[in-house]
Amino acid sequence: MSAEAQIKLGVGRLAKLRQTWKTSVTGTGFWALAHAAGDEVYENVVKGQTLTNVDDALEAGAFGDQADIANWLQLHLSYFTLPVVSATPGLGLAGNGWDAYLASVGWRLPYEFAELVYDKFNRRITPARVFGKGTWVANEASPAASGAHKFSTWTASGAATGSNAVNDGALTITNILGAPVVCVSETAAQTGTLTLTVTLQDGTTTHSVAAGAYSTSAQYTQKVVGEVAVTGSVTAGATSITAAGIGTAGHVIAGQYALIYESDALQEVFLAGTVTTNAVAVAAGIKKDYTTAAKIWPLYSNAIGASCASFNPTKGVVTIWARPDRVIAL
16 A cells, blocks of 8 residues: 555545534534523523534534644645655645645545545635545445435426426535536436536536436436546556547536546546547646546536436436545545
8 A cells, every 4th residue: 555545545534524423413402402401590601602603513524623633634734745855754745735735646635524624724625626525326326325415306297308406506616616427317217318507617607418318227327427438548647638539529628627537546637638539638647547447527516407308207307416536435
């Protein structure tokens, strides 16, 4: 194993801890408990905004400044920024430690971990270096309890008609610039094609993209919107990725970030340069090696159903999610 691999696991562990914490905080809040005491002296001393703040912090999992977790964050910041030549050498990275480290390795931080960094340092990670919340599930498994960001739900009312319902809505682009969009068929034996209106990483510009054809798909079949297969191996340092039809598809756009994904252990974000018919330029160079098993996924800040064709309306419910880059685990 390497330090990078262990840091990635540690990041995932803290992110999962915060996610689990948030879903586990139930019951009566401290302010409400104090209010119910029926003791004016007690309430005058204890009940107030401070107690409300405690409740809010617990519900939000805002414990990045808790001493031991804050120490973990600070130790890693020191590792990134200490000079290479010093009594206690580090990586010698300039600028903001976490941002500089992520730029050097390519992969992104889970949303929940980025929030811990904010708790500790009162500073946001660069939004392009953060991926969506939740713990994603395998294909053909229900994502309902994943904790992922759910953009919207499309419900077909006919073969070519339907309506969109907003769930979590758009990502907050000051925190997360974009995510792979994945459509999940909520019923078995779905057929037809769904077209989405997606929003680019500026939070304003929209784009039309087909979600892919369903052909008697199994329940919870996942389709990543705009996915393009890598058709030539990629070596670290490469400034171009070959992917047949990437320019024709028109979903990876110059000046937008995209994700190259091979597995939960191997993926990274990159800024797209010039996009030609079968290749995309990489502004800063790819950090890792990839095989032709890799895919390129465009990243969007919002996605809603726009239209459908040849849908079976009795099986026409598709949920639309922001897919996390990788699974996080304790």
